[in-house]
Amino acid sequence: MQSLILRTATRLVVALMLIFSLFLLWRGHNLPGGGFIGSLVAATAFALYSMADGPAAVRRALRIDPRLIAVIGLMTALIAGLWAALAGVPFLTGLWNKIPLGEGAELPLGTPLLFDIGVYLTVLGGVLSLLLALEESEVDDDRLD
Amino acid sequence: MSWLPVLSVLVPLTTAVLGLAASGSARVQRGLTLFGSTVFLAVALALLSAVWQHGPVAAQMGDWAAPFGITLIADTLSAAMVLITAITGLACAVYAAGDIDDGRRRQGFYPMLQFLLAGVSGAFVTGDVFNLYVWFEVMLISSFALMSLGAGRRQIDGAVKYVALNLVSTLLFLAAIGLLYGMTGTLNFADLHGAVQEVDNPGLLAAVAVMFLVAFGIKSAVFPLFFWLPASYHTPPMAIAAVFSGLLTKVGVYALIRIFTIVFTDEALGDHFAYVQGLLLWIAGLTMVTGVLGAACQSDIRRILSFHIISQIGYMVMGLALYTTLGLVGAVFYLLHHIVVKANLFLVAGVIERLTGSFELKRIGGLYAVSPLLAVLFLIPAFSLAGFPPLSGFWAKFVLVRAGLEVESWWIVAAALVVGLLTIFSMTKIWGEAFWKPHPGGTAALSLPAGRRAGVAVGPLVAPIAALALITITIGLFAQPLYLLAERAAAELLDPTAYITAVFGSLPVEPAVVEPTPAAEAP
Amino acid sequence: MTAWTDAVSMEPVLAVVAGVLTAAAVYLMLSRNLVRFLFGLMLLSNAVNIVIFASGRLTLVAPPLIPGDAVAPAATVANALPQALILTAIVIGFGLLSFVMVLVWRAYVSLGTVDTDAMREAEPVEEDADPPPGDPASVPSPARGS
Numbered sequence: 001m002q003s004l005i006l007r008t009a010t011r012l013v014v015a016l017m018l019i020f021s022l023f024l025l026w027r028g029h030n031l032p033g034g035g036f037i038g039s040l041v042a043a044t045a046f047a048l049y050s051m052a053d054g055p056a057a058v059r060r061a062l063r064i065d066p067r068l069i070a071v072i073g074l075m076t077a078l079i080a081g082l083w084a085a086l087a088g089v090p091f092l093t094g095l096w097n098k099i100p101l102g103e104g105a106e107l108p109l110g111t112p113l114l115f116d117i118g119v120y121l122t123v124l125g126g127v128l129s130l131l132l133a134l135e136e137s138e139v140d141d142d143r144l145d
Numbered sequence: 146m147s148w149l150p151v152l153s154v155l156v157p158l159t160t161a162v163l164g165l166a167a168s169g170s171a172r173v174q175r176g177l178t179l180f181g182s183t184v185f186l187a188v189a190l191a192l193l194s195a196v197w198q199h200g201p202v203a204a205q206m207g208d209w210a211a212p213f214g215i216t217l218i219a220d221t222l223s224a225a226m227v228l229i230t231a232i233t234g235l236a237c238a239v240y241a242a243g244d245i246d247d248g249r250r251r252q253g254f255y256p257m258l259q260f261l262l263a264g265v266s267g268a269f270v271t272g273d274v275f276n277l278y279v280w281f282e283v284m285l286i287s288s289f290a291l292m293s294l295g296a297g298r299r300q301i302d303g304a305v306k307y308v309a310l311n312l313v314s315t316l317l318f319l320a321a322i323g324l325l326y327g328m329t330g331t332l333n334f335a336d337l338h339g340a341v342q343e344v345d346n347p348g349l350l351a352a353v354a355v356m357f358l359v360a361f362g363i364k365s366a367v368f369p370l371f372f373w374l375p376a377s378y379h380t381p382p383m384a385i386a387a388v389f390s391g392l393l394t395k396v397g398v399y400a401l402i403r404i405f406t407i408v409f410t411d412e413a414l415g416d417h418f419a420y421v422q423g424l425l426l427w428i429a430g431l432t433m434v435t436g437v438l439g440a441a442c443q444s445d446i447r448r449i450l451s452f453h454i455i456s457q458i459g460y461m462v463m464g465l466a467l468y469t470t471l472g473l474v475g476a477v478f479y480l481l482h483h484i485v486v487k488a489n490l491f492l493v494a495g496v497i498e499r500l501t502g503s504f505e506l507k508r509i510g511g512l513y514a515v516s517p518l519l520a521v522l523f524l525i526p527a528f529s530l531a532g533f534p535p536l537s538g539f540w541a542k543f544v545l546v547r548a549g550l551e552v553e554s555w556w557i558v559a560a561a562l563v564v565g566l567l568t569i570f571s572m573t574k575i576w577g578e579a580f581w582k583p584h585p586g587g588t589a590a591l592s593l594p595a596g597r598r599a600g601v602a603v604g605p606l607v608a609p610i611a612a613l614a615l616i617t618i619t620i621g622l623f624a625q626p627l628y629l630l631a632e633r634a635a636a637e638l639l640d641p642t643a644y645i646t647a648v649f650g651s652l653p654v655e656p657a658v659v660e661p662t663p664a665a666e667a668p
Numbered sequence: 669m670t671a672w673t674d675a676v677s678m679e680p681v682l683a684v685v686a687g688v689l690t691a692a693a694v695y696l697m698l699s700r701n702l703v704r705f706l707f708g709l710m711l712l713s714n715a716v717n718i719v720i721f722a723s724g725r726l727t728l729v730a731p732p733l734i735p736g737d738a739v740a741p742a743a744t745v746a747n748a749l750p751q752a753l754i755l756t757a758i759v760i761g762f763g764l765l766s767f768v769m770v771l772v773w774r775a776y777v778s779l780g781t782v783d784t785d786a787m788r789e790a791e792p793v794e795e796d797a798d799p800p801p802g803d804p805a806s807v808p809s810p811a812r813g814s
Contacts, residue, residue, distance in 0.1 A: 030736060036759060067165070074162045078155070084208075091151045093208040130766055134773075275753055282760045289767055293774070301775050302789035305702065308768055312709055313697070315764070319757055320716045326750070327723030380790050 017045035035119030073121025161259035212333035216272035303380035314363035351417035365397025379447035383495030391488030425466035433459030473635035475545035537620035689715035724750025
């Protein structure tokens with residue numbers, strides 16, 4: 001699709017959507033949101049980009065193969081679950097580490113967030129590889145898998 | 146110890162993820178898969194020995210107490226099934242080294258195989274009906290991918306039918322879970338055992354039980370619901386077909402056994418229990434007969450074997466339908482022995498095709514002259530399938546027939562015996578056509594490809610076949626240990642007190658510095 | 669709270685919706701056209717999700733969120749479990765359906781049809797007319813239609 005309006009608007013919207021997807025990921029633990037929803041928003045952003053500029057542009061922008069993103073995500077999630085083994089508690093138990101920020105404020109960082117990041121990357125990688133394969137299949141059928 | 150059920154899922158899962166990361170190098174990926182499969186086997190052995198010594202082993206995910214969190218629990222049946230899964234997985238991974246071409250490997254054969262094993266193993270150790278659904282899906286998605294790897298025309302055709310019917314089954318399963326939850330308010334098997342008995346609507350409960358029966362029936366390919374199996378199982382490469390034939394339908398049978406012994410028991414269903422039991426018995430008989438008759442009129446080895454999967458499923462369902470201790474012993478014994486035998490037969494079929502160039506019985510022959518070893522390796526699982534003493538299948542059938550006679554179900558016993566005879570007919574057909582009669586193209590047509598093709602990678606092809614055949618003989622000659630195992634599994638199924646105590650008894654210890662939080666389920 | 673907005677009156681509505689969706693799904697899935705089958709599958713999975721939702725009881729209460737400074741919800745909240753189940757089912761269904769979509773597309777490309785009756789590659793009509801010896805999986809069957 002060659003449309004100047006779409007391409008110009010996409011630049012802006014894609015950036016906004018990616019930031020929004022990270023925001024959803026971040027607030028996901030205690031409020032509506034999370035890795036899955038966040039990654040779908042990100043995937044939508046890339047889908048929009050591929051509609052405006054073609055799948056090749058998306059691959060260039062991603063720099064790495066979406067399948068690799070999914071693998072990294074799966075590993076992150078596994079590590080988040082296995083972290084509990086070090087603490088001697090059952091698999092997937094949430095562990096929190098509160099980082100003091102001064103003046104009584106603290107930043108709780110924990111394995112649930114790590115797990116969520118894993119989910120985010122897995123779903124993003126999975127959806128994108130499927131999406132790009134579908135978009136490219138019109139040109140080259142062998143890329144479908 | 147409570148990590149063992151978790152590890153039996155985590156090891157194949159981790160192997161799969163690492164395998165995906167290593168997809169650039171064939172050697173690394175293969176080595177990693179073999180290593181992961183071996184570790185999985187070790188974990189499965191440790192799990193079975195722990196269960197054997199201490200009774201059911203439970204683990205609460207995320208430290209959430211049952212029934213609010215997800216429980217993984219291994220009783221004797223689960224642990225034994227995980228062990229057989231690990232054995233089959235390892236055998237097929239070794240076999241695949243000589244069978245799977247590089248194109249399929251690059252598309253992700255090894256990681257998908259491990260995801261499949263993780264799904265199967267997860268289905269065996271989960272203690273939660275919704276979690277069972279999730280593992281079914283893990284298994285299903287990876288089997289879809291395996292089925293369509295390579296994307297040959299036949300494979301795509303087979304995959305469409307396989308996928309379509311399995312998805313219908315999945316949705317039925319999910320709807321049944323929803324209704325069951327609506328009636329009982331819980332999803333944990335151990336909790337459901339008590340909760341269903343308080344439901345004052347046995348009719349509705351029986352309806353939901355039949356929904357589960359149909360859903361698992363499609364998965365395990367029982368009588369009116371088996372059409373997807375012979376339409377698809379002969380299309381993928383034999384390393385994949387062997388895993389499928391060994392494990393996938395058996396997960397359906399396992400789920401049937403589990404749900405009808407802990408949730409839809411005779412106490413829960415009351416008067417309706419006899420109806421469900423009668424239904425199961427009819428299904429068992431008809432599945433045996435239609436499967437074996439279907440096999441009798443096929444002439445492609447793979448399709449003969451596919452139909453025999455169906456017929457053998459009938460025996461396992463028969464054990465469940467009799468619903469006596471001996472019947473369940475027979476069902477469990479049958480399950481365990483059959484997975485090894487069936488996977489092995491598919492692997493042998495792969496080698497037959499390698500040596501002769503076809504699966505079509507009319508077009509092959511003369512294998513006995515070329516490879517007497519293969520002939521012996523075929524005879525062992527083949528006669529075990531038919532139930533010849535002293536092989537493993539004999540004891541499995543013996544126990545089931547005995548159980549049938551005990552409750553005086555004459556006609557199901559008659560069906561079981563007749564089907565056993567017809568199985569011999571099919572097996573001798575393969576024997577006569579493929580091994581005994583001369584090759585229609587003359588010996589030259591056979592020996593040339595045999596020498597050329599067999600030389601390439603016959604080691605990885607024959608080694609797992611020999612190992613599985615050895616297991617079959619060992620079970621046959623020393624049936625007592627496996628019988629004791631099956632007996633204990635059956636006792637635990639009929640009296641789930643130990644199972645329930647294991648789920649609720651080991652209350653999680655409140656950790657001092659750690660506050661338990663849900664580490665978010667999938668979404 | 670009037671009877672009209674009472675959650676109980678929603679139950680028959682959801683029951684009817686689930687029923688209609690299932691009926692439509694069954695109708696579509698009986699079609700020989702794979703694309704229709706796919707649509708039927710989508711409808712059926714939505715019907716099932718509604719069944720699960722209704723199974724968790726419909727109540728007019730607050731969403732199951734706990735304020736940041738509390739350890740338990742202040743008032744009665746809706747049952748969160750069916751929502752989690754549906755969410756999981758949607759996620760899985762999404763994965764499955766996207767796979768099936770690709771598969772149907774693939775089937776159309778390589779078999780040239782979406783009519784299941786015409787798909788006889790794996791089970792050729794004439795058993796005797798199999799492709800010549802060689803790799804039967806990769807050789808297009810000449811048996812079709814001849």
